[in-house]
Amino acid sequence: MPFRDPHTAAPCLWAIRDDDGPGFELSYTTPNRAADDQQRKGLEAALIASYRLKTGESPPANFGRIIPGYQQSSYRSGGVRGGALDAGESEANTEPGHPPEPWDNFKNVTDRNWMGNNWSEPYRLADRLDVDPPDVGLYRIWYEGDTPPLAYIGESSNISRRLYNHETTYGEDALFAYASRPDLDASYKRKEAESDLIGVHYLVHDHPPSAQFGYYD
Template sequence: MNEQELYANDWLGLNWSEWLSLDPSDNEIPTISSDPGLYRVRHRYRDGLEYIGETGRSTRGRVDALARNVYSEEMPFRDPHTAAPCLWAVRDRYGSEFEVSTTTPRLAEDDQDRKGLEAALIAIARREMGQSPTANFGRIIDGYSQSSYRKDGYVGGPLEDGETELNAEPGRGPVPWENVDDVTASDWMGLEWSEPYRLADRLEPDLPDAGVYRIWLGGETPPLAYIGETSAFTGRLRRHEKTFGGEARFAVAMPKGMDAKHKRTEVETDLIGAHYLSHGQSPLAQFGNGNAIPQ
């Protein structure tokens, strides 16, 4: 399986379309399938990928919504497409030469598979690039303020000299990708995991302030039941006990750079993506799929 060539038409074993202009005026977006799918965006004069996304509706419609906002006169709001403000800023600074490529495999009709595959694509892109695609995880490039959601009414744009934007803070690099297959190992994905505890005993260990965690049920693993991130372990694990029961096991890890939510989410995505690639599925209850947990 081709994991390294991010622009290839068989990247990660998928059947990707040719690269099309994202500029609506070039009229290439109407050729995109209206089936559920995934898409990747690149800039012709920049290395790597700028964004990876998915939709359970029309791939053409989702890409069109992104394109219309990226090519708007002023920076768009974060809705209907959360990546649009960042890509608008990239266009403003580096030029308008964005391209998009899509894939609509049959499995994209299933939310769990499609979102798990998106996590795998982002995780592999992070591993190969050494950083996240520019517009994933709600970031903005340095030198720009980010628009709010429409209801809050703030329109972003270029900053004045000396001004800063909190959302431009760099992300965290990829995890080491060591011991990828053994999802309950103490060194899974090259991280240092705590010993496992029952969720019923969640108050016993000295938990870190922030980090990532994994939950699994009794019996054989994989799959895990859930992978998450938090800056408040006690409350989060209490809620998980209601879902998974007190006998479910959990372990936590606190790699460097867990001080901001977008950094924790980057690591969480690495873990979900690796789980999907190694075992062909997302953790059982990932992406709101709590009904998959045996009662």
């Protein structure tokens, strides 16, 4: 089994081939917008969100997962190569992923009930110390009047710490809101929900949040 770098899906793809064999079929497309790195990643999130909505689950090799019966390799620096486990053994991240987010009110990305979540009221990042967000959940950052509407969508098991880091990047006047999500009790589940939100933002506004994927003006 390969390491998780240079591509984090490699161990899972190896395990699928080892379990099901003998190989894969693939197809590809090269839309003009894919030449732009941010657009390409936004389009990927939109495709995954659409797939999850249609099928009720994520593609098995996305979000750092591994299939039942296999141990996942570490990153190359860790030096641990995974492989098939003994009968009856399994890793924690083979548990079912989180179902797709409900696409309720999906077009209004700054509303309090966007995508079926119970978002907090908006606060300025300057006032983050007066807010007591939950540890586990989702959050969004934006500037009033901006297009596209959101600057960033994130997930965390420690939202307060993330907001502290984001204030340096986005400034004290940026707005944020959070949604408590104790059901997102594993990193891959939070990333599934985050990807749904980014993908929907892309589908509605034809662009990911303005500072997503390392972009910031």
